[in-house]
Amino acid sequence: MIPYGKQDISAEDIAAVNAVLTSDYLTQGPKVAEFEQALCDYSGARYCLVVASGTAALHLAVAALELPAGSEGITTPNTFAATANSMAYCSIQPVFADIDPLSHNLCPAAVASAITPATALLTPVHFAGQTADMPALHRLAQQHGLKVIEDAAHAIGSCYADGSPVGNCRYSDATIFSFHPVKTLTCGEGGAVMTNDPILYQRMLLLRSHGITKDPSQLSQQPGPWYHEMQTLGWHYRMTDMQAALGLSQLQRLTLFKARRRALVARYNEALADLLWLSTPIEAPDLSSCFHLYVVQIDFVALGKHRAQVMEELLAAEIGSQVHYLPVYQHPWYSQQYGYKDGLCPVAEHYYQHCLSLPLYFSLSDEQQDKVISAIRGLTECAN
């Protein structure tokens, strides 16, 4: 079976996790700080917190911004629910702006028209690994006094048009990564939040661990060495040392992962270029994306098959595929909670009707990719 995405675990990864298992600390040990430092060194951000998941990273970042309840946050409909959920957790209303038809990322003009006096937050997603137009989005945020959190769950290893790495927070208050096994780097489960803001960092540090601190310089009293105190209502979003050791080891191979993913994307693009009923992804010429997903757009009417039928045919050939994403506001909870109606973001809805993610992961071999390519090309054979 060729899945649409999958982790790659090396002998070094296994050795790194095993070393933690026989060490003194399974959690709260040295690996968490080492992984955080390595992510700062990689990206150039000043601060990093590694956490239990990408969702936890998003939640911490939004919570630490301390935006007034009832604020609005603008995000893309073309994302995993967690992006918008992080706003809902903090009583910020998620507002969806439409996407650009080529990059499938937030369209800056659509964001501009979604801004109201209540808008306080902007959360772009670097969809499939290609960075959103951060210079334009950052400019809008500056003009309107918005905070910016980049959801870079798809985009560790990617660079902006200026060539600098995603995670440096040059265009944002915070940037989050996910280390779920389907993402480019994995910790099993895990996430990280990067920031250059010392105040935001201190707040997130407190919120990651129940709002409790033991730091002598932060305590309201010092009755003895046992003393710690809860100063705000936080959560338990810590990462274990096993996870951090795995992430640290995986990070050593990021350049390799990126090169292979880009090579696979180039190979797909070339092999599928002549199909009239299919369009391959378009990367802006100045970007260097570490592709998380390989998404094609299919004209199912021209092909003469529904998407479910295509997915079943691929499955019969032992090839997995997936759909990224149903516009978030079309999930029942979102339409019921906020009253969002179909038609809100026509470009995202049109994109959703046509998209299909094909297998893309580091260990996908040329032979396996050829099998996917011939299965796709073969879809027309028994079309009526």
Ligand SMILES: *Cc1c(COP(=O)(O)O)cnc(C)c1O
């Ligand atoms: C995976 C993902 C998340 C959530 O990450 P988890 O580690 O699974 O919590 C958030 N946003 C996007 C765009 C994602 O793809």
